[in-house]
Amino acid sequence: MNNMKTNTLLQKPASKNKMMTSLKDFGLALKHGDLFVKLSALVLGMGFFKRKQYAKGIIYVFIQIIFTLFAVFVGIPSMSKISTLGTVEYEVIYDPNLRDNVVNNYDNSFLILLYSLFAILFTVVFILFWFNNIKHQYRIQKIVEDGHRLPTFKEEIKTYLDEKFHVSLLTLPILGIVIFTIIPLIFMFLIAFTNYDENHQPPIKLFTWVGFKNFSLLFDFGRSSQAFGYAFGIIIIWTLIWAFFATFLNYFGGIWLAMYINSKTVKFKKVWRTIFVLTIAIPQFVSLLLIRYFFSDYGIMNTIAQNAGLLQFFKDIGWVKPGLAYIPFLSGPVWTRVMLILINCWVGFPYVMLIATGVLLNIPKDLYESAEIDGANKYQQFKKITMPYMLFVTAPYLITSFIHNMNNFNVIYLLTNNRPTSDLKLAAVDARDVDLLVTWLFRLTSEQANFKMASAVGVILFLISVVFTLLAFNYVIRGNKEDNFQ
């Protein structure tokens, strides 16, 4: 039985069959069901009353009433305006006698969109419920016809603590995912197709559908005057470069450090480890803000660099423009990018070091011993034993940290917030040359209230994350890889 279930889940044709049988059951139920089964297509749970299952009947009727009320008072009024998202603008007149604002019966585009989304979701759920309801009625009709006893309400409740315990257990997490992840995600997706921004902000202004306009702005790569495409191109490339370096430099830096501390030549191993772990103990934003202060144009690092002749050296080799009186650590576009990656190493690699230390201690010593007997040198041992082992254990970490780095808001924003850009086209869309998609998105929402473009960027960011995650998990952590590891 169990096997069959997993099969139907895994194999597409089987699940298609399942749907077909489900539909067939429904047809049979309607055809062979008695009057009450048929009536329950109109009034949910009629069959329950006939079979004296009053409690369940009342619950079903109650659900139908709630749904009807919702549809009449919220769902249908909202859905009727979904094509325009409202036409009546907010108008207000202050009445000094009432000491209050008199507001007309205006449309709120935001609520129309939100309620319509709920209406659609509830309707889908209700239809499934209705569908199952009829099958359910027919099932109990047959149980009674076959002369079996129907379970009482109490007994049925009890099954949710027993054989249906998985249902009780999973309800809350699934509800949570739907309410806090899926609905906002769909909503953001919808906003990306509207002109919801600073000047179209409910309740005072209306917003409406604009089709793919926001996406075409993002993907025209610099042809439009608004420069969204130009900024998008620069930012997405930098996001990927950043994620690559931030992930792999940290990764190999951490492994190298762990191996070095682990090696026989190093004394006071625990002391070194503790020192590096201390960087984790200090809240990241504190270190970042301090680092920002150190490396600012007139900060202490620049004073040191100037006194040490570094500034002149960089000017001589052409890395710093001759007119500058400081090294633009966090203000020059290229300097900032390199510094960001290095600073991120500093705050990031102790984590990898900890993980790597654990993994390294777990590698069977006999592997190294036999390798040594076979005459392998240190590098060969690293390449053939250490790295494959590390990669095997930490692949999931590597993937998640790549995604995490693509969305690494803290490092970028705390170090470069309020940093002006010389690029007029970037500035025009409130982007900075070191912005990641996620920091740009934040700027667009919190500083510009440009929700439509932020949503469009959000959708793209979501798609990229999903694609990377799926690809990586498919290729790296395919189920039974343990056997292949040698």
Added chain:
Amino acid sequence: MKKLVLVMMIFILSFAIIACEKEEEIEEVTLTVWASELDQTLTRTLADEFIEANKDEVKLTIEIGPQSESTAADSILADIEGAADVFSFADDQFNRLMEAGALQEVSENTAAVIAANGGATSGSIMAATKNGKLYAYPMTADNGYFLFYDKSVYTETDVQTLDGILAKAQADNSIFTMQINNGWYLYSFFQGAGLSLSYNGTVNDANWDNETGVKVAQAIIAMAEHPAFENRVDADFSAGVANGTVSAGINGVWNASVAETAWGENYAATKLPTYTLNGVQTQMASFAGYKLVGVNQTTDEPYWAMKLAEYLTSEQAQIRRFTAQAWGPSNVAAAQSTEVQASPAIAALALQSQFATIQNVGGNYWSPTESFGNQIVDTTLSSTSTAAEILAALQAMVQGIEAAPAS
């Protein structure tokens, strides 16, 4: 069973009685206020006084949150309904807030508010007026900038010209500072040269991309490349004044107390200097800035919100704000008080006011000017740049300034 019904009845009745009692009580109103981080204490005191003064009529609860005036519009427009009922903001954000419809028209005591601030043609009222209607309460008339200097370094003649200041600063081995990569300050050079910038309610219009503009840019570059000059943001200005590296700078009253503490007896302030444009001394212009208090259009309590806003910007409140923060009053009577008149910063603003214009600019002004200024700061534009290169940069900036807002 009967007992149960009895208990239920008593329970329900007691609710009814409580409900009846409530009706007799006076109205309860909760208001939120966003005020500057610097102005929290005074705002709290004024709010408490306002509660006390109106306690016969209404039971007020006033919550105060910190919100810098310079970025108030960002926070308000992120969620108008979630924003405070009463908020203070700098007048450069007035147009942005109006576009979004976030401001409630001043509809209680309007005439009195206008009169107290010097009538309909006064700068502070004009900064809060659109289409003949007043949309905010003027709180300060000091949100402009002027020159701070250390009297032990500069004489009164030195500070008349930019060249004089830079020469003295270099001799003193200290720093003169101003923020070039900020459209607010950058404006002073272009406007001073007689170039124009205007806003018709939808788009900006500027004529900075011509030969004069190139000369202006070259003058800014010359200043930027002077060894005694540093481009510094606000916080770095006050830090520099405090630790003695900065001896003069262009900034606003919000840093007056920092300068006064650091320089003591030698603290002085005056109008902006002149700069050398094509061999001629040209007076730097400035934005005349105001801080305004607005009422949220979506507030549930417009009457009390307006009353509170009026109280927070009343003559007495403005005088006390001056005493606490050295913020210059917009209220005419308050501005006349001897204390206010004695303040060097306020006197400097008054001197500068003849060269100042109201900040009537559209939202697309800020980003391009910031970037243009930054090109000078990061030496993309330098004294080695040709006139054609500078002109191209100016044209790109003006194109950005004049761009139509995204529809």
